[in-house]
Amino acid sequence: MKILIIEDEQDLLELILRYLKKEGYVCEVATTFMEGYKKINNYEYDCAIIDLNLPGGDGLKLVNILREDSTQTGILIISARDTLDDRITGLDIGADDYLTKPFNLSELNARIKAVMRRKTNQFSKELNFGDLIINLDEHKVTACGNTLQLTKKEYNILLYLARNKARVVTKDSIAEHLWGDYMDGAVSYDFIYAHVKNLRKKLADNGCGNFLKTIYGIGYKFQIN
């Protein structure tokens, strides 16, 4: 899968690039409006990650041009502008998702996968990890053939970890994924701890005990044996 990243902040660009390359995507970058414009016109991408404040122009124009060209490309805006109006304008002119800076890389990764699933058939409707199958259309989880009774939050945590499989996902990024900016500090960590505990028990009861690994002090990892 080919992804275009248009972002002028060099450090952030480098970071996104490293993270996404590990995920196995083919990545191309642009750091200015004109560079982005040329790449959009000359090549085709499965997904574009576009920053709004670019030297040389407004990223929203690129979104507009890209959307007129192709309906198949997934478009994800990343921006420091965080008002509801910005969000609505971004989605109105054809972006598929809008992520406010600063964000966690695991959040970006999960959002790209969600956008691509909606856009194309490249991502199937289920995530299959052998014994454990997550059905994305029905929000159903099957462990060793048994359907699990999960709460909405438990399902969301499991899906988020699974989308970032084999990676360490921080507690902080889980909290933000579930709550936005609503909560802070140890209260949210308690909450995540309790949910993961329940989730793990439900998985273990159905013979899938070792998918979730705790990384002490940091977070969790979804691992496939």
Next chain:
Amino acid sequence: MKRLKRLYFIPVLISLLAAFLLIWKLAPAAFYSKALLIALIPLILLVIGFRYITYQRIQIIRNQLYQIFHALEEFDADEPTKVEFEDSPFPIFNELNEYLVELIDRIRTDFQAHKQFTQNASHELQTPLAIIKGHVEILLQSPNIGEKEVESLAIVLQNANRLSKINSALILLSKIEHQRFVDTEQVNFVAVADEVLGNFHDLIQIHNLEIRKEYSEIFEVNMSRTLAEILIANLVQNAIRHNVSEGFIEITIDSGSFSISNPGEILDIKPEALFKRFLRKSDAEESLGLGLSIVKRICEQSGLEVSYNHTKGQHSLHIHKNTN
């Protein structure tokens, strides 16, 4: 002023009359008395003229003072309009005016610089923090990383997270202070409270807290809905954080106020100090110490008043409309 006028005139008139009668009676010849009378007329004119000039001067001084009062009353450090005074015939007033203009300008530039600093500092910190966090995330993924290194990274991450939380709280505070939330509507506190409690449902369950709702009437306030949500979310979060195990949260709403209480030990700090920034008990490390100052700012901005007390082993925060 009217009183002064009478006080001024009556003794003058009486003494003039007395002098006139005295001369009339005592003078031997009509010539002297007539001459004296003629001499008195310019004197009277002089007194009246002098009085008139004094009155005019007082009037000018008074106007000048009112002008200064008015300018100081209207003064808003956030408004860019320049303060100007009319020229005065009295040099002392011109000096005072010059000094005031200078002072006001200085206050204004200081205020703008301060505002700019808070905004820029918070915004400029966001990106470097995100980059630190991102690189820690990447380091954590490398397969041959040891336990000791993970421990260190966990600490780096914790502190970076803390910094970015403080930062977003400060950005929120500065947004409230600079009135970025201007869309107001009639906000029903019952509805907002129920919505927030719904959001915190899991958390309340995990902490085994009982929710007691005492809604007698609807409390409506004309304010920004977003701010109302942030306000109540902060209060509920506080009530969860500073609760006892198996405790409760009681929310009381009537037509004029909103209160939230929870059991907890009495604090050894003054209630008014609670709303200051970065104040916290040492054992509640996870708290940012900004929650209640955000609450206070929102209240001030929305015509509400907030107060705290501790009775019968319960912390209570009350919010009611500002009566002024």
